[in-house]
Amino acid sequence: MxxxxxxxxxxxxxxxxxxxxxxxxxxxxxxxxxxxxxxxxxxxxxxxxxxxxxxxxxxxxxxxxxxxxxxxxxxxxxxxxxxxxxxxxxxxxxxxxxxxxxxxxxxxxxxxxxxxxxxxxxxxxxxxxxxxxxxxxxxxxxxxxxxxxxxxxxLEAEKRGEMKLALQYVPEPAPGKKLPTTGEVHIWVKECLDLPLLRGSHLNSFVKCTILPDTSRKSRQKTRAVGKTASPVFNHTMVYDGFRPEDLTEACIELTVWDHYKLTNQFLGGLRIGFGTGKSYGTEVDWMDSTPEEVALWEKMVNSPNTWIEATLPLRMLLIAKISK
The missing domain is CATH 2.60.40.150 (C2 domain)
Structure with missing residues (x-):
């Protein structure tokens, strides 16, 4: 996995x-x-x-x-x-x-x-x-x-902007669902602020989300693209199910912001929200590298089930996990 x-x-x-x-x-x-x-x-x-x-x-x-x-x-x-x-x-x-x-x-x-x-x-x-x-x-x-x-x-020192978002952990599925007792993680991408302008004012940005260690295309979700602004409002919620309590310790949310230009997407910055332990399911991994601010948001979400936890976090350079075909 x-x-x-x-x-x-x-x-x-x-x-x-x-x-x-x-x-x-x-x-x-x-x-x-x-x-x-x-x-x-x-x-x-x-x-x-x-x-x-x-x-x-x-x-x-x-x-x-x-x-x-x-x-x-x-x-x-x-x-x-x-x-x-x-x-x-x-x-x-x-x-x-x-x-x-x-x-x-x-x-x-x-x-x-x-x-x-x-x-x-x-x-x-x-x-x-x-x-x-x-x-x-x-x-x-x-x-x-x-x-x-x-x-x-x-590049690390460059201002890459910020992302305003909220997370919520729902320990049990909604009533009436015949599913095992696994929970859901809800990710509400509200907006980005002061993104770097690679092409003057012609920014056309969107946000991708992956729950690591699952790098399959099935795991990937994204917002719509918002153009002509360095502070795009997305107001987009993504839901990932199948979370057992122990998975919260091993998984990490990777949010990346991209500028779409012609046939290419240029990386602007990202977040990795998890416990930042450096390991996942007993294996050392490069992507479990959350900053103290990112760890704090994840901890608050885990400790406050069924509650939206909001934060504004600085975007940073990431080692991008490859998407499996």
Missing amino acids: VSGSVMSVYSGDFGNLEVKGSIQFAVDYVDSLKELHVFVAQCKDLAAADIKKQRSDPYIKTYLLPDKGKMGKKKTPVVKKTLNPVYNEILRYKIEKQILKTQKLNVSVWHRDTFKRNSFLGEVELDLETWDWDNKQNKQLKWYPLKRKTAPVA
Whole structure:
């Protein structure tokens, strides 16, 4: 029942290797194609993942922040057994220029390890809001010194807005239902406040809910999408049944807020409401990571059956549990 597969936007090993060396790349916006082009040329003097043979198997990843979803990620092929890889690859993003000016470009270097976690070798981050797109020199190849990991800290510190919600635990089903004596958890998503604007004022947000450890599509519910506001009102109630008293200790409500744009959904922030024990049904899990505020709401709900418990909680970055097919 418990799924150990977790997708992290920060997956990898950040602490094993020192950060050294530099990367050469150029950025350009092609107006006729409405595309951002990142020309990754080469790296030099990278850290050695294989210390004995003094070599690594490096590749480059690029992200447009704050979207670290699948659509915002691009990468080069791996160049094996070298500390000075040459790529000469163009990574392309189809994106409107006005939206691009609200983004940051994150370029990171990684060692590819087939049997272990990939190792972080350094990164560069450019603020595209202040980038001078008319300066021809900015379109030319430049060397940038690689730096230690800063993106996760910066993203965690970003204001992702808040969610106003209420929870209720109903220990027994309504009279007349011929069901075993299991209860229901009711989740009332009222509204979100001050969501981050990824595309100017064109936000089109909705909320997904999953009761972990059940990551099946059957477990997933969602609100309607509300557009053109950073403080959408949903006023949507979701009901999950089959809760035995012992399940309240092992389960966790995952609420995530998304911006729907064209064919993609961009993650804005989320909550995980449970006891935050790090374990579920005896298995250690990454998603049982509730903050003290989230734990407090869950405890009040468990201790006050048949009563709506309301709270306004800050949205945060999450390791997103994969949805099973």
